[in-house]
Amino acid sequence: MKGSLSPRTPGVLALAGAGLIAALATGRPELALIAVPFLVFGGAGLVIARAPQVTATVEPDRVRLLEGEELTATVRMRNDGADPVEVEVAPARTGQLAVSPPGTVVVRVGARSQTEIAFTLRPQRWGAHGIGPLVVRTRDALGITTWEGPLGSRVDLRAFPREERLRELVAPLRTQPFLGSHVARARAEGIEFADIRPFQVGDRVRQVNWRATARRGSLQVNQRHPEHSSDVVLLIDTFEEARDEDGGTLDAAVRTAAALARAHLGRRDRVGVVDFGGTLHWLEPAFGTTQLYRIVDALLSSNIAFSYAWRNVDSLPQRVLPPGALILVITPLLDERSIALVTDLRTRGCDLTVIEVSPLDYVAPGPTAADAIGYELWRLEREALRARLQALGIGVAVSEPGVALGPGLEEVNAFRRSAQPALRA
Amino acid sequence: MLVALAALVIVDAGAASEAAWLGAGVATLLVLAGIVAQSPAPVHAAVAVLGVMFLLRHDSRLLVAPLYGAGLLLIDDLAIRTMELSGVNRIAVDAIAARLAATIAVAAIGACLSALAALAVTAAVPRTVLLTAVGALVAVAAFVAIIVVARRRFGP
Numbered sequence: 001m002k003g004s005l006s007p008r009t010p011g012v013l014a015l016a017g018a019g020l021i022a023a024l025a026t027g028r029p030e031l032a033l034i035a036v037p038f039l040v041f042g043g044a045g046l047v048i049a050r051a052p053q054v055t056a057t058v059e060p061d062r063v064r065l066l067e068g069e070e071l072t073a074t075v076r077m078r079n080d081g082a083d084p085v086e087v088e089v090a091p092a093r094t095g096q097l098a099v100s101p102p103g104t105v106v107v108r109v110g111a112r113s114q115t116e117i118a119f120t121l122r123p124q125r126w127g128a129h130g131i132g133p134l135v136v137r138t139r140d141a142l143g144i145t146t147w148e149g150p151l152g153s154r155v156d157l158r159a160f161p162r163e164e165r166l167r168e169l170v171a172p173l174r175t176q177p178f179l180g181s182h183v184a185r186a187r188a189e190g191i192e193f194a195d196i197r198p199f200q201v202g203d204r205v206r207q208v209n210w211r212a213t214a215r216r217g218s219l220q221v222n223q224r225h226p227e228h229s230s231d232v233v234l235l236i237d238t239f240e241e242a243r244d245e246d247g248g249t250l251d252a253a254v255r256t257a258a259a260l261a262r263a264h265l266g267r268r269d270r271v272g273v274v275d276f277g278g279t280l281h282w283l284e285p286a287f288g289t290t291q292l293y294r295i296v297d298a299l300l301s302s303n304i305a306f307s308y309a310w311r312n313v314d315s316l317p318q319r320v321l322p323p324g325a326l327i328l329v330i331t332p333l334l335d336e337r338s339i340a341l342v343t344d345l346r347t348r349g350c351d352l353t354v355i356e357v358s359p360l361d362y363v364a365p366g367p368t369a370a371d372a373i374g375y376e377l378w379r380l381e382r383e384a385l386r387a388r389l390q391a392l393g394i395g396v397a398v399s400e401p402g403v404a405l406g407p408g409l410e411e412v413n414a415f416r417r418s419a420q421p422a423l424r425a
Numbered sequence: 426m427l428v429a430l431a432a433l434v435i436v437d438a439g440a441a442s443e444a445a446w447l448g449a450g451v452a453t454l455l456v457l458a459g460i461v462a463q464s465p466a467p468v469h470a471a472v473a474v475l476g477v478m479f480l481l482r483h484d485s486r487l488l489v490a491p492l493y494g495a496g497l498l499l500i501d502d503l504a505i506r507t508m509e510l511s512g513v514n515r516i517a518v519d520a521i522a523a524r525l526a527a528t529i530a531v532a533a534i535g536a537c538l539s540a541l542a543a544l545a546v547t548a549a550v551p552r553t554v555l556l557t558a559v560g561a562l563v564a565v566a567a568f569v570a571i572i573v574v575a576r577r578r579f580g581p
Contacts, residue, residue: 005575008505011469013571015501019476020564024557029546032560033487034476034494036542037535039567041498044531046574086520088513101514108520141527143505 001136001149003051009144013042045144052138053081054109056151058091058131060121067126067159075117075134075152079109088137089117092150096125097157123159125247126254127300130154160296161251163259168406169267170395171413172230173351174324180229181267190226197223231272231285231322232264234295237331237338238277238302242359247401249332249357254299256355256399257330261295273298274320276341278307282320311337313344326351330399332359333385346392353395353412356386361401390415426503427453430475430496433489437482448478456504463511468504472497487547491539495532502528 019035022028060073079085090104100120109115123129133150175184183192196212199219212220234257241250257273264271265288272285273295283291283298313321321327327350331338345352360382365375386396395415397408431449435442452471459467479493506524510516 008465008469008501011465012501013568015469015472015476017564017568018473024561024564028480029543030479030487030490031476032564033490033539033543033546034479034497036491036539037494037498037532038501039571040535040538041502041528041531043567043571043574044534046571084523086524103512103514105515106510106513106520107517108523139524141524142531143502143509143524 001052001054001138001147001151003145003147006139006143006146009042009045012038012144016042041142042144045140045142048083048142049140049145050081050083052079052085052087052147054079054085054087054136054138054151056089056134056136058134058152058155060131060155060157063156064158064160065123066162067123068162069159070120070122071157073119073121073131073155075119076114077107077109077117078114080112082111083141084108084110086139086141086143087115088139090135091119091131092133092135092154093121093131094129096123096127097129097131098122098124099131121157123157125251126159126161129157129159131157158297158300161255161258161299163255163262164405166259166263166406166409168409168413169260169263170326170328170353170397170409171416172232172269172324172326173416174326175228175230176270176324178229178268178270180227180269182228182230182269183225184228186226186228187223188226190224192225192227194223194225196220229268229270229287231270231325232260233272233274233285233321233325233327234260235274235276235327235329235331235341236299236302237329237333237335237341238275238279239307239335239338240332242332242334242362244362248362249334249359250302252399252401253330253332253357254302256357256405257299258296259405260328260330260355261299262292265289265292270322271295272320272325274316275302276311276316276338278309280311280315282317284319285322285325312341313348321350324351326353328353328355330355330357332357333382334359339385342389342394343392346389346394353397353416354389355405355408356396356398358398358400426496426500427456427471427475430493430500431478433493434475434478434481437484439483441481445478445481448474448481452478456500460504460507460511463508465505465508468501468508471504472501475500487543488540491536491543494539495536498532498535499528502532 016035016038019031023032055078057076058073060071062071065071075089077087086106086108088104088106091099093099105117107115107117121131132154133152136151137146137148139146172182175182187194196209199221203221207221209220209222236253236257238250241248261271268287270285270287271291273283275281281298283294327345329342329352331354333339333356342354365372389396395412397405397412399405435445435449452474455467455471459465475497
């Protein structure tokens with residue numbers, strides 16, 4: 001910590017000096033007598049002032065939490081010096097981390113003792129947040145000298161997105177030959193009844209449908225759909241976002257992606273993530289809880305990176321988009337590059353669904369009538385774009401703040417059922 | 426405390442009570458301005474005004490001056506302390522009490538030393554050039570000592 005005279009000290013000494021000089025000049029001893037306490041105060045303050053031997057640590061009760069949750073961080077101030085010290089503490093923090101009490105806290109730490117201060121922290125947005133080092137100012141007993149500087153080290157917190165629990169998911173058109181929860185189109189061993197066919201050599205007796213056999217006069221066996229898993233790729237558009245002071249489309253996109261990842265992994269699907277924007281990051285599809293944490297960690301580092309670079313499907317490594325994978329594009333549909341990517345993927349025959357994170361809630365029309373007309377035109381353009389995508393056979397679900405995504409996904413499933421011939425073409 | 430010190434002067438100012446009233450008003454405004462502007466300079470100016478006001482008193486007893494000086498020091502410290510703690514959200518009570526106690530103790534010591542000086546002054550020693558020079562030398566030596574201590578602690 002760096003020591004200096006406090007701002008008041010030169011003033012106190014100047015008052016003392018002025019009193020003494022004025023007394024000598026005017027021959028009025030009263031002025032000198034009035035100045036003496038100031039002189040004693042300044043002198044005593046400088047003599048007793050010592051550099052503080054203060055150390056501090058920040059210890060949060062946990063480092064992982066959901067956005068909006070609160071945690072308690074305990075600041076431990078230790079004074080190894082021989083004199084008590086008055087300490088002003090203000091924890092440095094990242095912008096989206098609310099701290100209570102929000103400003104400075106003043107405590108007195110006794111000689112060779114320790115004091116604890118509890119701060120309540122609340123991440124207002126998902127992501128990586130940091131608290132510390134502490135900005136500390138100490139004063140001597142009379143406030144004549146101050147020592148200021150950072151103390152302790154930074155502690156990183158990870159706030160996970162608060163996600164919606166999804167009961168309905170987009171059903172993939174193609175499945176992978178691993179045990180899962182999706183009823184495959186193929187016919188093999190399974191639970192779901194598919195069809196009846198004549199008995200063939202090698203069929204098991206338990207597969208025989210005795211009622212159909214009796215009706216047709218020859219042995220008939222049941223065919224079933226197996227339960228398979230699928231590959232799901234969450235492709236998050238980070239080219240552009242609409243944002244206001246309460247949040248933005250990227251926040252909503254990350255929440256939606258986290259909810260979809262959790263739900264699909266819960267159904268034993270392999271899930272991967274692609275952060276497609278100014279910078280490109282990806283996580284290859286994999287199963288399990290570990291993958292969920294990997295995905296959430298990857299999502300926390302998502303941000304909007306401004307770039308003029310034109311990116312398309314060729315920018316992605318082939319292993320990121322496995323054949324037959326269900327691609328869920330989570331996008332505000334604001335950037336031409338992401339719209340081009342969607343149409344490009346569709347023309348390549350990918351199983352594709354767009355989850356539109358609506359930017360309408362973050363954009364308000366301007367005050368004039370022309371602004372209102374412009375806003376309305378923009379809204380209609382977005383509807384036209386949505387219709388164009390649906391004409392290409394792409395299901396579009398709209399995600400809006402405060403509205404459950406489940407019904408939107410159910411609508412997409414209905415759309416995909418009716419649009420199957422076009423999708424297979 | 427400011428009101429008490431101002432009243433001490435105004436009551437005894439006689440014909441100069443108007444100037445004393447004016448000085449008290451100016452000092453009050455300066456203290457308030459300093460607290461609002463978070464600047465110690467107006468507070469020190471107010472203390473200087475109150476100090477000069479002491480010369481308006483008719484009572485020539487010097488023993489009031491040390492107490493008056495200690496009172497001014499407390500006004501200065503309390504006003505500065507108000508500024509220091511204005512942006513603070515949580516304050517430990519012992520921090521306030523310890524600082525106030527230390528300031529009162531030092532002000533009391535200063536007042537005692539000042540009283541001793543007052544007794545020396547009232548010993549009816551005639552004012553001579555030599556004594557004035559000695560007084561000036563003592564004042565300068567005190568200041569040099571303080572500055573030396575400050576430079577050793579915090580550099581130039």
